[in-house]
Amino acid sequence: MPLLPLEIMTAPFTPPEQGEPIAAIATPVGIGALAVVRISGKGVFDIAMRVFHKKGSQAFHFAQSKGFRAHFGAVYDSEGLVDEVVALVFRSPNSFTMEDMVELSCHGGPVVVKHILKVLLDEGCRLAEPGEFTRRAFLNGRIDLLQAEAIGEMIHARSESAFRTAVTQMQGTLSTRLDAMREQLLRSCALLELELDFSEEDVEFQSRSQLQKELRELQKELCRLIDSYQHGRILKEGVATVIAGKPNAGKSTLLNALLGEERSIVSHIPGTTRDYIEECFVYEKTMFRLTDTAGLREGREESEHEGIRRSYKKISEADMIIYLLDISLDNYLDEVPVIAEFLVRYPSARLLVVANKTDITPDSAERLKQLRAATGSEVCGIAAAKREGLDRLTHEMCIMVEGLDKQQEASVLVTSLRHYEALRNASDALRNAQALIDRGTGTELVAFELRSALEYIGEITGKVVNEEILTLIFERFCIGK
Ligand code: GDP
Secondary structure (H helix, E strand, O other): OOOOOHHHHHHHOOOOOOOOOOOEEEOOOOOOEEEEEEOOOOHHHHHHHHHHHOOOEEEEOHOOOOOOOOEEEEEEEEEEEEEEEEEEEEOOOOOOOOOOOOEEEEEOOOOHHHHHHHHHHHHEEEEEOOOOHHHHHOOOOOOOHHHHHHHHHHHHHHHHHHHHHHHHHHOHHHHHHHHHHHHHHHHHHHHHHHHHHHHHOOOOOOOHHHHHHHHHHHHHHOOOOOOOOHHOOOOOOOEEEEEEEOOOOHHHHHHHHHHOOOOEEEEEEOOOOOOOOOEEEEEEEEEEEEEEEOOOOOOOOOHHHHHHHHHHHHHHHOOEEEEEEEOOOOOOOHHHEEEEEHHHHHOOOOEEEEEEEEHHOHHHHHHHHHHHHHOOEEEEEHHHHHHOHHHHHHHHHHHHHHHHHHHHOOOOOOOOOOHHHHHHHHHHHHHHHHHHOOOOOOOOHHHHHHHHHHHHHHHOOHHHHHHHHHHHHOOOEEEOO
């Protein structure tokens, strides 16, 4: 990708002319007390004036209204009254999109709302594309790209923690940090480029030892943000939890028992293959994404091999593994070496050993003790089919997540894969720059690496952005947002 000149990378966004007028229903379609239809762009005050009459009077001049004012009246079409509404006026630049905007709150029936939308479209608005209001807010400099994405994440948040993280990002905490880093890099880069202009005179505007010191600090900060991604991803997508164990240990029964509790099941994610299923549940603000894998055994048929391979892949990606075994079997201790192997093979995941079928194991207390001694770890005894011991199990699961929590003390988190990758690229570029300085390589190459780092960081907040990224981000929004 060619680098943009520094001037373009740093140029502030100048609010463009107001865009063509767009309209959309901003609330979910369905029956409710109220619904909101919003319009934004050039000429929306005139459009609103043509469809809205204030109570007892004729046409109302929106263009003369002060901003942030609500007016009670009604929307009319060519055949007469459509609905009584409250019209909220936002004058540019004091609106979400920074354009002139009007929000019409009407009664919440789907027919009424669609009719009002149709009246506005007939009067010259175009139906907004998904995320177009937010896209305009970004393009006009009202919010940066990271904040725009946070709005999307807030809407889609499936747990309290995911919601809180999105709110923090929407407020711009991460953006402020990234902007500060960019500024520092920009300064260093500018000094190096100045040296290039004076290359014949062999001057050094920034001492290399000072530059190295600054880059080390920046690298530290970048690494901290990169490391926060595991925690950020967990907050956003849930703790990737895999239930592993031999066939008949009771994995499916446990999955159903966990999901079947009165806890809120927030979504159903059908597995991409038939070998495993994924479901989410929230327990005490923490979201768990549970995967039931195909039983771990030596596959006899080709298709089974594939299922097992996928199971192991899921396990290797997990944040937490629940290793389930059937404690009623006489050879239950045969699983100990398998557990030990799991600990070695998946060191980054938390392993929770769970012994099932205590209800048909008269000496389960003794067997649990044996297992604890043999594995050297805590073992939860449960009877999944009878839902016994599940409170203790979920409690243990939460304790493990707290552990993951504590790994990351900072409040600023990276939650998006896009941001994570950009930060990794920026960090690589800085590392290259540091190595080049160490080797005493020419200023030009160092400046090139710093510019790359700048560009990668700029991609996150949208200081440097291409159309493709924008489309990818905003198409995930709903229409009206
Ligand atoms: P999976 O192959 O690991 O998914 O195991 P399943 O969930 O299909 O369970 C295998 C068998 O064990 C089924 O017949 C279940 O009813 C039974 N089972 C599961 N949990 C328990 C339990 O807690 N107690 C008893 N007695 N049977 C159980």
